[in-house]
Each structure stands twice: as C-alpha cells, then as structure tokens.
Amino acid sequence: MLRVAIDDNYPPYVFRDGSGRLMGYLVDSWKLWERKTGVRVELLGSDWSTAQQRMANREVEVLDTAFRTPERERLLDFSAPYEPIPVSIYTHSSIGGIVDLDTLHGFLVGVKAGDACVEELAAAGIDTVQLFASYQALVRGAVEGRVRVFCLDEPPANYLLYLNSAEQWFNKAFTLYSGEFHRAVHKGDAATLALLQRGFTEITAGEEKALREKWMGIPFALSPHTRYLGYALLVGSLVGALLLIWVVTLRRVVRQRTAKLEATLAAIPDLMFELGLDGRYHDYHSPRTDLLAAPPEVLLGKRVSDVLPPDAAAVCLSALQEALTTGHSVGRQFELPLAHGRFWFELSVARKPAKVGDETRFVVISRDITERKRVEEALRASEALKASVLASAACGIVATDRQGLITVFNPGAEAIFGYCADEVVGRVTPTLFHDHDELAAIAEAQSEALGYPVEVGFDALVVRARTTGATDEREMIGIRKDGRRISVRISVTVMCDAQGELAGYLGTLIDMTEHKEAEASIQRLAHFDSLTGLPNRTLLNERVRHDLARAHRGHESLALIFLDLDRFKNVNDSLGHRIGDDLLVQLAGRLKRAVRDDDTVSRLGGDEFVLLLPNTDADGAAHVATKLLEVTAPPYCIEQHELVCTVSLGIALYPADGDTFEALSRCADTAMYRAKQRGRNAYCFFTAEMQERSTRMLQIENELRRAVVHGELRLHYQPQFALVGRRRLIGAEALLRWQHPELGMISPAEFIPIAEECGLILSIGEWVLRTAVLQMRLWQQAGLPPITVAVNLSAVQFRQANLTEWVSRILDEEELPAEYLELELTESVAMDNPLAAIETMDRLRRRGVRMSIDDFGTGYSSMSYLKRFRVHKLKIDRSFVADLAADPDDAAIVAATIGLAHNLGLQTIAEGVESEAQLAFLCAKGCDEGQGYLFSPPLPAPQFEAFVRDGWLV
Numbered sequence: 001m002l003r004v005a006i007d008d009n010y011p012p013y014v015f016r017d018g019s020g021r022l023m024g025y026l027v028d029s030w031k032l033w034e035r036k037t038g039v040r041v042e043l044l045g046s047d048w049s050t051a052q053q054r055m056a057n058r059e060v061e062v063l064d065t066a067f068r069t070p071e072r073e074r075l076l077d078f079s080a081p082y083e084p085i086p087v088s089i090y091t092h093s094s095i096g097g098i099v100d101l102d103t104l105h106g107f108l109v110g111v112k113a114g115d116a117c118v119e120e121l122a123a124a125g126i127d128t129v130q131l132f133a134s135y136q137a138l139v140r141g142a143v144e145g146r147v148r149v150f151c152l153d154e155p156p157a158n159y160l161l162y163l164n165s166a167e168q169w170f171n172k173a174f175t176l177y178s179g180e181f182h183r184a185v186h187k188g189d190a191a192t193l194a195l196l197q198r199g200f201t202e203i204t205a206g207e208e209k210a211l212r213e214k215w216m217g218i219p220f221a222l223s224p225h226t227r228y229l230g231y232a233l234l235v236g237s238l239v240g241a242l243l244l245i246w247v248v249t250l251r252r253v254v255r256q257r258t259a260k261l262e263a264t265l266a267a268i269p270d271l272m273f274e275l276g277l278d279g280r281y282h283d284y285h286s287p288r289t290d291l292l293a294a295p296p297e298v299l300l301g302k303r304v305s306d307v308l309p310p311d312a313a314a315v316c317l318s319a320l321q322e323a324l325t326t327g328h329s330v331g332r333q334f335e336l337p338l339a340h341g342r343f344w345f346e347l348s349v350a351r352k353p354a355k356v357g358d359e360t361r362f363v364v365i366s367r368d369i370t371e372r373k374r375v376e377e378a379l380r381a382s383e384a385l386k387a388s389v390l391a392s393a394a395c396g397i398v399a400t401d402r403q404g405l406i407t408v409f410n411p412g413a414e415a416i417f418g419y420c421a422d423e424v425v426g427r428v429t430p431t432l433f434h435d436h437d438e439l440a441a442i443a444e445a446q447s448e449a450l451g452y453p454v455e456v457g458f459d460a461l462v463v464r465a466r467t468t469g470a471t472d473e474r475e476m477i478g479i480r481k482d483g484r485r486i487s488v489r490i491s492v493t494v495m496c497d498a499q500g501e502l503a504g505y506l507g508t509l510i511d512m513t514e515h516k517e518a519e520a521s522i523q524r525l526a527h528f529d530s531l532t533g534l535p536n537r538t539l540l541n542e543r544v545r546h547d548l549a550r551a552h553r554g555h556e557s558l559a560l561i562f563l564d565l566d567r568f569k570n571v572n573d574s575l576g577h578r579i580g581d582d583l584l585v586q587l588a589g590r591l592k593r594a595v596r597d598d599d600t601v602s603r604l605g606g607d608e609f610v611l612l613l614p615n616t617d618a619d620g621a622a623h624v625a626t627k628l629l630e631v632t633a634p635p636y637c638i639e640q641h642e643l644v645c646t647v648s649l650g651i652a653l654y655p656a657d658g659d660t661f662e663a664l665s666r667c668a669d670t671a672m673y674r675a676k677q678r679g680r681n682a683y684c685f686f687t688a689e690m691q692e693r694s695t696r697m698l699q700i701e702n703e704l705r706r707a708v709v710h711g712e713l714r715l716h717y718q719p720q721f722a723l724v725g726r727r728r729l730i731g732a733e734a735l736l737r738w739q740h741p742e743l744g745m746i747s748p749a750e751f752i753p754i755a756e757e758c759g760l761i762l763s764i765g766e767w768v769l770r771t772a773v774l775q776m777r778l779w780q781q782a783g784l785p786p787i788t789v790a791v792n793l794s795a796v797q798f799r800q801a802n803l804t805e806w807v808s809r810i811l812d813e814e815e816l817p818a819e820y821l822e823l824e825l826t827e828s829v830a831m832d833n834p835l836a837a838i839e840t841m842d843r844l845r846r847r848g849v850r851m852s853i854d855d856f857g858t859g860y861s862s863m864s865y866l867k868r869f870r871v872h873k874l875k876i877d878r879s880f881v882a883d884l885a886a887d888p889d890d891a892a893i894v895a896a897t898i899g900l901a902h903n904l905g906l907q908t909i910a911e912g913v914e915s916e917a918q919l920a921f922l923c924a925k926g927c928d929e930g931q932g933y934l935f936s937p938p939l940p941a942p943q944f945e946a947f948v949r950d951g952w953l954v
C-alpha cells in the first residue's frame with residue numbers, strides 16, 4: 001500500500017465535496033494509477049502544511065502536489081513535473097500600476113502559509129505578507145477586503161474567485177513564477193519513485209484527456225449533479241448568446257466611440273503629436289498642415305531638432321523633460337518661421353502611460369497662439385501707451401469706478417494734489433480733494449436742474465456728465481494733501497465698457513492756481529498802481545464813469561479832487577527815489593484812511609493822486625480837502641529822515657464843472673494848479689475864471705506853436721546901468737515879445753509858463769539865446785560898447801543835462817566871447833534843486849559865462865546854498881523896488897539884500913527902477929546896478945542901438 005499525502009484544498013486538482021469526500025482530477029488520477037499498478041493507494045488529504053508534516057514524519061511515502069524548491073530538494077526526491085502551475089499576483093480592480101515585482105514593493109500581499117510563493121516573494125525582497133491558513137481563507141480575506149493583493153496559484157485562484165463571485169473584482173497583475181506539480185518521495189527512495197513513474201506512464205492519453213475534460217472544464221462543484229447538466233448547458237448557451245450580443249454591442253459602441261473620438265479630434269484646431277523623449281515624431285494630428293514645420297510625410301521619424309529652429313526645438317525638449325518628471329507640461333511657447341509668416345505656438349504635453357520597458361511617449365498639443373500674441377502685444381503696446389500718456393500728461397488724470405473709488409491717479413494728479421497714487425487708489429475723491437461747502441452748492445444746483453435730490457458727494461461731481469453724456473467742466477476748489485487750497489479746472493466724462501454700460505468716470509484736472517494768480521496779478525497791474533496798490537488811471541476812469549452814471553440817475557453830486565505833493569521833486573532829487581517812493585506809499589495810506597470806503601483814492605503816477613468822492617457836494621468836498629491837508633501835514637518818518645511835505649488840491653464838481661471824466665479831470669487839474677500858484681499847501685475849487693483862463697491857456701499854447709513857426713517872436717533889450725560912480729551902460733536884458741496879429745501883445749509872463757508846460761520853451765529858448773548872442777556880436781562889430789547881454793533861463797532849460805554844452809555851442813557858433821553873456825535864473829528855480837543848480841552853475845562859470853539870481857527875495861533861499869551858488873550878482877525883484885518908498889519892510893529887504901550880496905562877494909542889480917527916489921535909495925544903499933523905465937523900457941534892437949548911440953557911446 002502506498003500512502004500519499006496530498007493537499008486537500010487545491011481545486012480542481014484535489015478538494016473535498018459537501019460530504020467531505022476527496023475528489024478531483026488527482027483523486028481520479030491516483031485511482032487510475034491504482035488500477036494500472038495494482039498497488040493500493042491511501043490518499044491522506046489535509047491542508048498543505050499537515051501534508052508536508054506527514055511527509056517529514058514519514059507517515060506517508062509520497063507527497064503529491066509539491067513544487068520543487070531547493071529547500072525541499074535536500075529532503076526529497078522529485079518525479080518529473082506533471083502539471084505546470086502559474087503562480088500569479090492578483091490585485092483588486094481599484095489598484096493599477098502593479099506590473100512586476102518592482103511595482104509590488106510596499107504592498108501587503110496575502111499568501112497561504114507554507115506556500116512556495118512566500119519563498120519567491122522573500123527572494124525578491126518582499127516580506128510585507130499576510131499569511132492565511134488556506135486558499136479559501138486567502139480568497140475570502142481578499143473578498144472581504146482584508147488584503148487587496150494576494151499571491152495564488154492560478155487554478156485555485158480562478159476556481160475560488162469564481163465561487164466567491166469575485167472574479168470581476170480582481171485582476172491578474174502578473175505571473176510571479178511558474179511552478180510545476182511534482183510527486184516527491186523521501187530522499188533516496190528510488191523504488192517508490194520508479195513505481196510512481198511506471199504507474200502514471202501507463203495512463204493512456206485518452207484516459208488523461210477524459211480526466212482533464214472532466215475536471216478542467218466548469219468546476220464540478222457548481223454542478224455536482226448530472227441532472228443539472230442540461231440546465232447548465234442551457235445556461236451556458238444563454239450565457240454564450242448574451243456574450244455574443246455583448247461583443248457585438250461592444251464593437252458597435254467601440255465603433256461609435258471611435259467615430260466620436262475621431263470627430264472630436266478633427267474638431268480640435270490644435271496640432272497634436274506623439275513624441276518620444278528625444279523629440280522624435282511618432283504620430284501627428286493636424287487639421288492644418290500649413291502650420292507644420294515640415295510636410296507630414298517628412299515629419300514622422302524626424303526629431304524636433306531636425307525640423308524646428310534651435311530655440312523652438314529647445315523649448316519642445318524642455319517641455320518633454322518636464323512632462324517626464326511631473327507627468328505634464330503646460331504653457332511653454334515658441335516662435336516658428338513658416339512659409340506664410342511667423343507663428344507662435346504654446347505647448348501642452350502629457351506623458352503617455354507605458355508598460356515597463358516600453359519607450360516613454362508624450363502627447364503634445366501645439367496651439368497656434370499667433371493671434372493671441374498679437375492681441376497681447378497690441379494690449380501691451382496700448383497699456384504702455386496709456387501708461388506713458390498718463391505719466392507724461394501735463395494735466396492730472398483721475399479715473400474712478402462707478403462708485404467713485406479711484407482706480408487711476410497719474411503723476412500729473414500727484415503733482416496737483418500732493419498725494420502719491422498709492423495713497424488714494426481705492427478711495428473716493430470727495431473725502432480727499434473737495435471742499436464740502438462747494439460740493440453742497442453743486443449738489444443743490446444739480447438737484448434743482450434735475451428735479452430730484454443729488455447727494456452731497458461724488459454724485460454731485462459726476463451726475464451732469466452721467467445724465468447728459470457730455471463732458472462736464474467746472475472750476476473748483478481743490479484741497480491738497482498739505483491742506484493748501486488751490487483752484488482746479490475739472491472735466492468729467494463717463495467711461496463705458498465694451499457693452500456700452502457705465503464703467504466709471506474720467507476726470508482731467510488742470511491746476512489753475514498760478515493762472516488765476518497771474519490773471520489776478522494782470523488785473524492788479526492793469527487796474528492798480530504797483531507802488532501804492534491804489535487804483536490806477538484805468539480803474540479810476542471806470543469808477544468815475546460808473547459813479548457819474550449813478551450820480552446822473554440819482555441826481556446826486558460828485559467831487560473829483562486832484563492832489564499833488566508840493567516840491568516832491570526835491571525829495572526825489574535830494575534823497576533819492578527810494579525815499580520818494582516810501583513817502584508816496586505813506587501818503588497813499590494816509591489818504592486812504594482819511595476817506596470813506598465808497599470813495600476812491602487813486603494814483604495817476606508821480607506824485608499825482610486823484611480822489612473820487614461819490615455823492616459829495618461842495619461843502620463835503622471842502623470838508624474832505626481840509627481833512628486831507630490835515631492828515632498829510634504831519635512829518636513822514638522814512639529811515640532816518642523826518643520829512644515835512646505839504647499837498648495842493650484842486651476840486652471839480654459834477655454836474656457844475658463837467659459831466660465826463662475828462663472834463664472833470666481838466667477842471668480839477670486847473671484848480672490844483674491854481675492852489676499851487678497861490679502858495680501851495682491849500683485846496684482850490686475850480687471856478688469860471690479858471691475856466692476862462694484855461695481856455696486862454698489852450699489858445700495861447702496853440703497860437704504859440706504857430707508863432708514859433710511864423711517868426712512872430714521878437715526880442716527887446718532893456719539897458720542896464722552901473723549906479724556906483726559915473727552912470728555907465730553896462731548891459732542889456734533880452735526880453736521876449738510876442739505881438740499876436742489878433743490877440744495883440746502877449747506878455748512873456750503869460751506865455752513863458754505855457755511854453756514851459758507844453759515843451760515849446762526849449763526851441764524858443766534856443767532862438768532867444770542865439771538871437772541875443774548874435775545881436776550882441778553884431779553890435780560889438782558895429783562899434784557899440786562891449787556890454788553884457790542878460791538872457792533869462794527857464795526852469796526847464798536849466799534842468800537840461802547838456803546846458804553848458806548847448807550854451808557853449810551857441811557862443812561858439814555866433815562867435816561871442818562868453819564874458820559878454822549873463823544867464824538869469826530865478827531864485828525858485830535855483831532853490832528847487834540846489835545841489836544840481838550848484839553843479840550846473842559851476843560848469844557854466846568854468847565856461848566863463850556869468851550867472852545872476854533873478855527875482856531875488858521872492859523865493860526862500862537857504863543861506864548855506866546861496867554862498868555856494870557860483871553867481872555873479874543878485875537881481876532884486878522889482879516888487880521890492882516898487883514899494884521902497886511906501887513899505888519900510890521892502891526897503892529893509894532891499895538894503896539887507898544889498899548887504900548880503902556884498903558880504904558874499906556878489907553884485908546887485910535892481911530891476912523896475914521907475915523913480916529918482918528909488919534910484920536915490922538904491923544908490924544910498926550901494927546897489928551896484930539898475931534897470932527900469934527910469935532909464936529905458938525894453939527896446940527893439942534898432943531902437944536900443946539908437947538909444948546907445950544917442951547918449952551912451954563912451
């Protein structure tokens with residue numbers, strides 16, 4: 001009897017049926033072996049470890065279903081293999097990626113305890129195994145989820161998975177190894193081995209085939225009873241038919257899916273390639289072959305570096321490398337020159353799944369982004385342009401969203417408001433830059449215009465632009481960061497998005513502050529005197545017109561006062577213009593403070609001030625004039641100087657003196673002139689007599705011009721005599737005469753001041769000097785005694801800078817030695833600017849010309865100046881001479897003047913000597929010379945010559 005230990009749990013080879021009986025392919029094989037050899041066989045079925053233990057304990061002679069392993073070979077001898085058994089790794093269908101021993105690492109593998117695969121796995125370094133007592137337990141454990149990977153011989157695996165209805169949940173991942181069933185005997189038991197061999201070789205092929213058909217088909221355990229065979233076949237047929245339908249359906253679905261996929265692919269506009277890691281083209285899909293770097297037939301098999309420019313190829317290869325590492329690569333771009341232009345492409349690369357050992361391939365989508373690039377570039381250019389416009393704009397640009405939150409704040413706006421963009425972006429403008437009261441006023445105006453309430457805030461600024469769609473422009477107060485208030489011109493327009501919806505607002509701003517200041521300054525300059533800040537002639541003119549119109553409407557009176565500083569020129573000449581200016585400023589202040597707010601104090605230039613007093617009659621004007629005299633009288637403290645300066649005022653009244661600015665000005669000016677004539681520091685109303693006088697002055701001025709041209713002027717000569725000792729003719733005073741054809745004889749005392757004022761005096765003066773000098777030379781040549789000729793110099797002539805040169809030139813031209821000329825200068829002219837007078841006198845004296853002070857005693861000569869005047873003689877004014885007999889004061893003045901002159905080393909000449917008494921007095925007092933009607937009136941040249949020849953030729 002042969003005892004055989006066998007695994008009783010290795011279906012369909014060996015297993016137990018429901019009643020525990022051993023059955024299966026090997027059970028039937030051993031039965032055949034028994035018959036062939038006649039040796040009874042006792043099959044001891046047990047779990048595999050018990051079977052091995054029985055063999056090791058020599059309880060049995062044969063161990064069946066044994067794999068040959070090196071360990072077992074030490075104890076056992078093995079028959080030839082009779083059944084190849086693949087041993088595989090099974091994985092739950094949710095697990096992918098286990099394809100070999102390498103990828104199995106790390107997984108918990110379920111195995112049957114004592115199974116040969118344990119050794120195989122251990123040899124591969126996999127020891128994370130979970131042992132199960134039996135194959136059933138192992139498969140049950142897998143079905144219940146205790147292990148998701150297990151190692152099992154394929155036949156029992158298929159059998160047990162099927163039984164557990166779990167074949168769809170588990171996949172064979174890979175075959176771990178292929179084992180083979182052997183029958184083993186104790187080491188050296190060759191007899192048993194031979195017996196085994198013999199018995200099994202006697203089993204015929206037919207018997208073998210029958211056994212296999214019986215056990216290797218559908219597991220017998222599912223249809224243990226033959227009476228169910230028909231049902232099984234029927235079920236099998238049904239399953240087959242269903243399978244067929246399923247396959248057909250599957251094919252159709254696959255076809256449909258494939259078509260759909262192809263349609264989808266065709267719809268993709270991008271280029272698609274399958275590339276190897278080296279960039280070799282293995283496949284392509286392109287709806288546009290014109291976008292390929294090479295013709296399609298050339299492309300396949302080539303590498304990107306063969307067909308693309310180096311830069312583009314490098315981008316492709318780096319995308320492949322990235323996909324190799326991370327599985328994908330997105331967004332790499334390159335430019336490609338193609339036949340019809342340069343194109344930009346963007347790559348999306350995905351690594352294709354591949355079996356171990358297979359070449360790694362990549363799906364590459366290359367998208368034509370040329371248009372996108374162009375748009376991007378255009379956008380960039382537009383953004384750059386926008387940025388540069390914003391940056392370089394001279395004006396401020398502020399953009400907001402619909403709610404008024406600032407989105408753009410350009411450098412121009414930064415300069416205007418002093419904020420930087422970061423500080424204001426995201427904030428609303430009203431809280432930053434605007435005056436609340438002004439916003440409130442704008443909101444109120446808008447509310448009224450629109451008929452609904454407009455909020456005092458951002459809406460007030462934009463509502464007009466929003467409702468009209470037009471640019472809304474206004475000038476507003478702006479508040480800078482430093483709190484300074486400025487003036488800004490703001491233009492607001494609405495911004496719309498692509499759909500035409502309101503997107504926000506755009507404000508452009510111009511800082512008007514400087515402009516406004518300049519405007520104000522121009523206004524000031526145009527209307528105000530820059531020195532005193534008082535209204536100037538232009539503004540005065542406007543105000544007079546305005547006040548006159550009002551006075552006319554209201555039947556009111558109005559006064560215009562001309563005011564002039566007395567001898568202001570002296571201040572300027574002696575102390576300088578700066579002091580003079582300060583004096584004018586102080587005077588302006590005093591005038592301004594002296595009158596009502598309604599009144600206008602203006603400065604026309606120099607020391608001329610004009611006051612406009614609306615609603616003022618003669619009494620009021622007199623009152624104001626008195627007040628002005630009072631307020632201007634106190635000394636002016638300027639630097640170290642204390643100046644006393646009086647004023648003269650002339651008053652004209654509306655409507656009595658005129659109804660225009662020009663007429664009233666003329667009257668007031670005339671009245672002022674009269675005030676000056678009356679001794680200054682006084683006011684004077686314009687009168688009818690003045691009116692007449694001014695009319696005559698105008699007439700004389702006009703006639704004088706004509707007289708100069710027509711040679712109506714003549715010179716008369718009045719003889720002058722020495723009074724001391726023998727009476728001698730010593731000279732003649734040249735006196736102007738104007739015999740007007742209609743007006744008759746006009747006195748030089750009347751027309752000389754007019755000639756001075758209108759500038760004619762210079763040409764008249766030249767004619768007088770030249771005529772007198774020439775006459776003197778002619779007389780000398782004619783044998784008349786060599787006497788001097790005295791010529792009167794007006795103030796205007798005396799102030800001429802080139803006076804000495806002018807006199808000298810005439811003397812030279814008319815060939816008269818300078819010693820025969822004497823220039824008469826009035827005391828007031830000499831004292832007007834004494835320092836300048838001293839200088840001029842010095843120069844004339846050096847030229848040899850004599851000087852005399854005319855009308856001496858009428859001015860207020862300062863003794864200190866008088867002694868410095870380089871004059872030859874003092875001429876005692878005829879007003880003193882006239883009253884010598886009647887007025888003891890005049891006699892005293894004349895006597896004092898003679899004494900003073902002699903003390904200063906000067907001579908004296910008395911004019912207007914009309915009587916012997918006067919002459920006697922003058923002689924008694926030692927007056928050196930005299931002239932007057934007593935001796936001779938002024939005579940025309942021929943008479944003068946006759947007069948001399950008659951009695952005065954020596």
Ligand SMILES: Nc1nc2c(ncn2[C@@H]2O[C@@H]3COP(=O)(O)O[C@H]4[C@@H](O)[C@H](n5cnc6c(=O)[nH]c(N)nc65)O[C@@H]4COP(=O)(O)O[C@H]3[C@H]2O)c(=O)[nH]1
Pocket residue numbers: 718734735736747748749752768791792793794824854855878911912913914931932933934937938
């Ligand atoms: N009552 C009276 N008068 C006498 C007597 N003897 C002479 N006269 C007048 O007294 C004036 C003397 O001239 P004046 O004081 O320089 O005063 C001059 C002088 O200031 C000015 N004048 C005359 N000719 C010229 C001139 O050529 N140039 C300038 N700048 N002024 C002149 O006009 C003034 C008036 O000149 P006339 O009318 O010619 O008046 C002259 C003369 O005719 C007399 O016995 N009794």
